Amino acid sequence: MWQCKLCKKVVSSRALLLKHYRVTVGDWDIRNDSPNKASDNPGENNALKLTLPLGIPKNVNELKAEIENQCGVSEQFRLQYMDTDFNQFLNLTSTFDLKDMDKIKVIKTGVPETSTGSNESSVSSFNLGSPCSGHNPDYDTDILSSPESRSSSSSSSANSTLRSEAWPLDFRIPEFSFDVELQLTKGNQEFQANGTLLTLKPKLKSDILESLSSEIMKYKAYPSDSNLSDVCQALVVKHPCLKEKGSETGFSAWKISLKYKMSNYRGKLKNLGCSELVINSLKRRGNSNVHPNQVKKPRRAEVNFCPDYPAGETRESQEEERLVLLSEFKKKNNDETIKAKMAQTFPHRRQEILQDMPFVADFKSRWPALF
DNA sequence: ATCCCGTGCTAATAACGGCC
DNA sequence: GGCCGTTATTAGCACGGGAT
Secondary structure, three states: OEEOOOOOOEEOOHHHOOOOEEEEEEEEEOOOOOHHHHHHOOOOOOEEEEEEOOOOOOOHHHHHHHHHHHHOOOOOEEEEEEEOOOOEEEEOOOHHHOOOOOEEEEEEOOOOOOOOHHHHHHHHHHHHOOOOOOOOHHHOOOOOOOHHHOOOOOOOHHHOOOOOOOOOOOOOOOOOOHHHHHHHHHHHHHHHHHOOOOOOOHHHHHHHHHHHHHHHHOOOOOOOHHHHHHHHHHHHHHOHHHOOOOOOOOOHHHHHHHHHHHHHHHHHHHHOOOHHHHOOOHHHHOOOOOOOOOOOOOOOOOOOOOOOOOOOOOHHHHHHHHHHHHHHHOOOOOHHHHHHHHHHOHHHHHHHHHHHOOOHHHHHHHOHHHO
16 A cells, blocks of 8 residues: 555555646746735745645636635736746646646736636737737636626626636536436446347437537537547547447447537537627628638637627627727826726627727727727 | 548437337 | 429638648
8 A cells, every 4th residue: 555645545556656747836026016915915026836736727717726725816817837848937828738736826916806807808919919918917806707706797697608617637427417418327237247239219329419519519510520529438438338340449439420420510600690600600701702611719728719798798799888988098097997998898809809800090099098 | 742541520410219 | 383491512711730
């Protein structure tokens, strides 16, 4: 028997010894702190060692929670990590970028927890993708903040297209409905007992595909081939009775079915008015020369590519907000209001960029606060 | 620079099963 | 039997990358 020196867990073999990760958390950035909070701030060059007994968290939120717990950070903050390619701190959008002994920079944003502001405005500058989209640090926070930390408006059902997570390292198979779980439990027991694979009834398969597609949609509308492999592999690992005979991977047919399902699911959501998908509709484009393969998809690591307008908001109402924002922008010492307005109009900006494809000069004149 | 092939997308539609 | 929803298939299109 072996005992872990850090967490004291006892495991049966040396190979099972838990791997612990240590990350240096330091270089507190006080840029966005108000002067009266400076005393709370450890200041620059203050570094702590962060031990992660369960390994690198799956997402940035879990990592932030660890930092809050272990380092006692009470305010909102975003994270940067030391990138070895560029040898400088870059914004941390996924814990996939982290490895053991890495160095993380905590940048306090000083934005209240209830504000939608920084989240969405930061995404807007991240998503613009034009050479003129200067990275404005004042609006920059973690784009992967948890849904719970969003305001009531952004967590409403109508705003459910706002994504909060990057594609996970280990895809979590969702809990299926009771009857599906019942059949799978029985199937798995049967498989454990005598290796019998489950005979899939169409309804069962349909239910499974429906749940999986819904879960995938939380991360991506257009999962890649490897994404689909991740999902199917996770499925047959969790429910071995669903493996396929004669398939090298054990999930080839699942992958094809899931691909069809995602295509049909996109069509379904498009009919329901999901902006991210409507934008790729041929019908929407009318007689334009744009073809279906020219699909607007999020680039790598982008989230909230094309959010719907929040409940109760329309293009017109957000356009009015933009005009208010323009006048607020002319006032001095008005950062907080501008931040809030920028956050509120984030869906409008994204829709404008994606649907209208404005010239950069026009866009800059319409949204000067972004630059 | 051009050609060819694989890939991935939408839209339309066939095939199938469940329900009334 | 007809309707409806879901899954699977096909057509058509252009892009990207490798070969020439």
